[in-house]
Amino acid sequence: EAQVTQNPRYLITVTGKKLTVTCSQNMNHEYMSWYRQDPGLGLRQIYYSMNVEVTDKGDVPEGYKVSRKEKRNFPLILESPSPNQTSLYFCASSLEQTGSNEKLFFGSGTQLSVL
Amino acid sequence: SQKIEQNSEALNIQEGKTATLTCNYTNYSPAYLQWYRQDPGRGPVFLLLIRENEKEKRKERLKVTFDTTLKQSLFHITASQPADSATYLCALGNSNYQLIWGAGTKLIIKP
Numbered sequence: 001e002a003q004v005t006q007n008p009r010y011l012i013t014v015t016g017k018k019l020t021v022t023c024s025q026n027m028n029h030e031y032m033s034w035y036r037q038d039p040g041l042g043l044r045q046i047y048y049s050m051n052v053e054v055t056d057k058g059d060v061p062e063g064y065k066v067s068r069k070e071k072r073n074f075p076l077i078l079e080s081p082s083p084n085q086t087s088l089y090f091c092a093s094s095l096e097q098t099g100s101n102e103k104l105f106f107g108s109g110t111q112l113s114v115l
Numbered sequence: 116s117q118k119i120e121q122n123s124e125a126l127n128i129q130e131g132k133t134a135t136l137t138c139n140y141t142n143y144s145p146a147y148l149q150w151y152r153q154d155p156g157r158g159p160v161f162l163l164l165i166r167e168n169e170k171e172k173r174k175e176r177l178k179v180t181f182d183t184t185l186k187q188s189l190f191h192i193t194a195s196q197p198a199d200s201a202t203y204l205c206a207l208g209n210s211n212y213q214l215i216w217g218a219g220t221k222l223i224i225k226p
Contacts, residue, residue, distance in 0.1 A: 004158070042119060042216030043159075043204070090158050103149065104214075106158030 002027045006091050006107035013081055014115050021076045021110045023091030031094045031102070032074040033058070034066065036087040037109075043090065049074055081114040088112075117143045121205060121217035128195050128224050136190040136220050138205035143215065145207035148181055148188050153202045153219065162203075163190075195224045 004025045013019055025032065033048040035058075045058030049068040063085055065077040074093075078085060089110045094102035120139045128134040138148070147166045151159035165172045165181045165188070172179045178191040192199050202219040 040123070040218055042218045043206075044216075045214070092158070103161035103164060104151075104159070106160070108158050109156070 002105070004091055004093055004105050004107040006089075006110050008110060009108065010111050012113045012115065015082055016080050019078050019081060019112075021078075021089060021091075021112070023074045023076065023107060024072050025074075025091075025093040025105070026072065027093065027095070027105065028071065029093035029095050029105070030071075031096060032068065033092045033104070034064070034074070034076045035090045035092060036060065037090060038087050046076070046089075081112075083114050086112060086114045117141070117215055119143070119205065119207060119215055119217040121203075121220045123218060123220070125221040125223055128222065130195060130197060130224050130226050132195055134192040134195045134199065134222055134224070136203050136222065138188040138190070138207075138217055140186050140207055143186075143207060144209065145183075146210045147208050148179075149206045149208065149214075150177075150179055150188075150190050151204040151206065153204055159204055192222075197224045197226050200224045 007022045034046040035043040037043050044060045046064050047058055047066040049055045052068050052071050055066050068074055091107040092104040094104050096102050118141045149164045150162045153159045163172050163179045165179050176193045180189045200223050202221045204219040205217045206214050208214045
């Protein structure tokens with residue numbers, strides 16, 4: 001089954017404790033992206049990647065890191081989480097760049113709480 | 116600044132009627148517009164894409180219109196069913212690979 005898999009689904013952590021949220025897609029997609037979703041706001045892009053070893057900042061990259069060492073994986077790293085990073089996070093992928101009008105496939109989300 | 120507005124209040128519709136959701140934008144010139152459905156605790160799921168040179172797109176019971184003069188897209192669900200209850204997101208894309216999202220409108224279809 002074609003899908004984007006995120007782990008974990010729920011994560012509670014404390015300020016300053018490094019964490020990684022994993023994302024993997026099995027559709028051989030070129031483009032992958034991370035979003036955060038907060039109540040009353042639209043999805044905001046954190047980072048995106050158009051191909052292996054190519055990553056770029058989105059609208060809200062501060063406090064986050066990503067890597068794209070393999071085509072299928074795009075982990076999101078919070079080196080020193082803070083309470084304002086408490087949010088619902090989504091990984092997404094598409095066959096090509098979104099500028100090519102490609103639809104996005106989303107993972108099921110990771111609800112992160114930073115205490 | 117660029118702004119996308121979707122009705123933040125939930126839309127309550129009687130089963131069988133047509134549901135119409137609105138997506139308005141300002142200070143933006145999208146090349147295309149997408150609509151997604153999001154169920155509680157799940158990621159958004161793509162529904163329809165419409166380009167700037169298209170007026171209307173249909174898929175089964177769904178219809179999307181795109182009026183670049185009014186800077187508005189309308190999303191219609193005909194013969195609505197309780198299973199259509201969800202939050203619907205619009206997203207506008209430009210030629211620079213930027214995608215801007217609305218906050219979504221919650222649709223409730225009452226039996």
